[in-house]
Amino acid sequence: MSVAEPTLSETQLAAFREQLASDPIEYDGLAAEYDADEDSYHIETPTRQTTLTADELSTVDAEQAAYISNWYFYTQEVGGEVTQAFCRWLELADDRAVPDRYDALNSGIDREWGQLRVTTTLADDGARRYEIRHVDDSDADADALTTHTDPFDARDIGTLDAKGRYRPLRTAPSLDSGWIFSELTANEVYDAVEAFYPATVVNWHREQRGELDIDHWRDEQDRQSGIYNLITVLPDEAVEWAAAACCDDSQCLKRREWELSEDEPLDADGGDGVFPCREPCSMVVAAGREWAKLERDETQTYEFELTPSEKEQIEEIIDAVADDEIDEIREADIGNGANRWRARYLREKRFDDDGHLSGTPTHPDGHDDDGNDGDDGDDGE
Amino acid sequence: MQSLVIVAHGSHLNPDSATPTHTHADTIRATGAFDEVRTGFWKEEPSLREVLRTARGDDIYVVPLFISEGYFTERVIPRELRLEGWDPELWGSDGISADTATLVASDIDTEVHYCGPVGTHEAMTDVLVRRAESVTGDPSVGDGFGFAVVGHGTERNENSAKAIEYHTERIRETGRFDEVKALFMDEEPEVDDVADHFDSEDIIVVPLFIADGFHTQEDIPEDMGLTDDYRDGYDVPSEVDGHRIWYGGAVGTEELTADVILERAADAGADIGDAIARVRQRTKPTTQAAGD
Structure with a gap:
């Protein structure tokens, strides 16, 4: 040995x-x-x-x-039961006895937590040291990454994505790369992971112990007050669409465990994340409020004149926005329906001076409503 | 083990909204007065629903980083934290005198001390004065200066105006500034006409807001005439109708706000040693001017 x-x-x-x-x-x-x-x-x-x-x-x-x-x-x-459980998970403690584990720790044990790669190694005295980097930087030379020592720096790293856009949802799969925490203690690795992905460790731990408290959509509806009371009128099928749209792994790394209610599961895939989502988050509730307003509209039959390729182009544009692929469309790729020149050409050809598609008014009866009730949906009153 | 939990609004749209919360948490963490300092948000993560479970202490102090007593501090936060038996009467407040209520949070089956918001604590007056010092770069500023404390007004919360009036009166009582007035965004006397309300040539204007955002960075500078377009920035001081306006931005970004959080926790029984004195020393004003 x-x-x-x-x-x-x-x-x-x-x-x-x-x-x-x-x-x-x-x-x-x-x-x-x-x-x-x-x-x-x-x-x-x-x-x-x-x-x-x-x-x-x-x-x-x-x-x-x-x-x-x-x-x-x-x-x-290691301070606290949750940190202990997390550190044991990081080194696969339940899978290997101590001597084998120590062998593996000598070369480092890697685990992934969302977009974090956490590597546990062993110091001479048996203490563990932890390194955190972005999974996309797994093979990067540590010298090429920006070194951080304060675990709370993780908060700032996670605030903006690689394009400088604000990440209000910390568990969105848009964490920027290029940084490394090279030598953290057990308590520091907990604080850093907590700062990257708040409350994920403690909820994972509750789930491990069979004690995860899940608040389903109907619980969430019942609890709201103020402007968010509006989500009580969101139709059930819209909750299904919302879960599929927002809680997919492409949008959030938490594994959705909440359903319509305990007895009414949603068809949408909850995802494969290692840490659970135990209730609709504030982003989903705020979005649900907007959809509740929009879903009050009755459907209406419109008549548009489009070529088949133009109809498909509109579908391509929606897909490109929904899948966040706009930035990947090359400038001169006019064959792509969501290409900027293609979109501008369509607008020139099919919009009238008021911006209406095919000159068709949105409200043929003359009623003009842009659906904006004057608040930004970012408050609670 | 003693834990401090700072709860704040946060934003889905503005990354700067949470900045004061994090900054003050860091300042307090550095004092070592608490075994841990956690933050939770209405709009960000960890959510108010889940913040208490991230705290490991058995002696937990919750301080709302909010300006006024009302909808959030009396209804939303207690509900989201799951404070069993909460009733606003437990604070026995007239709208500006909330203290502490100790209740079991069912999320963690542990008692927590739920404190009044920082905005209605008397120590917030000192932060407003400190902001006057930092925005002018003069630790003894006062003579020849007017001071306007700016709030939303009563449109959304009647206690909001009470907090503004409370601190305005306290600053006035110090006799340090020539004139001290409360101005509002959506009611008389309005901040738009700031120059009309003061005789003093120099006027310090400080919004009683927690974080900088749309109102403090866009609305108020434009309404006062510091700039036609907030994106172009403005000078500190700026000349408006023959007055020099020293605009300080949201008072909650002043580092000394960490002191008010500590005061709230200490009032609730937290053992924080000499942390208040150390924070006051550490956050002494710099000579930077807002808006530069």
């Missing part, structure tokens, strides 16, 4: 003795107890049992030292 420097520090041994003076230890394959009558320590790991005096503890063999440093790290250095 090859384990990184198995020696235990005096601090670790002191903590070990102190714990055993009051209670036995059972942790992650390690069982240890203190026999006061014999003034000896009994240490049991999966393949070895030893009984040592206090003086002999510092000579414990490599495998047992690994189990003890593992106990020390998780119980003495």
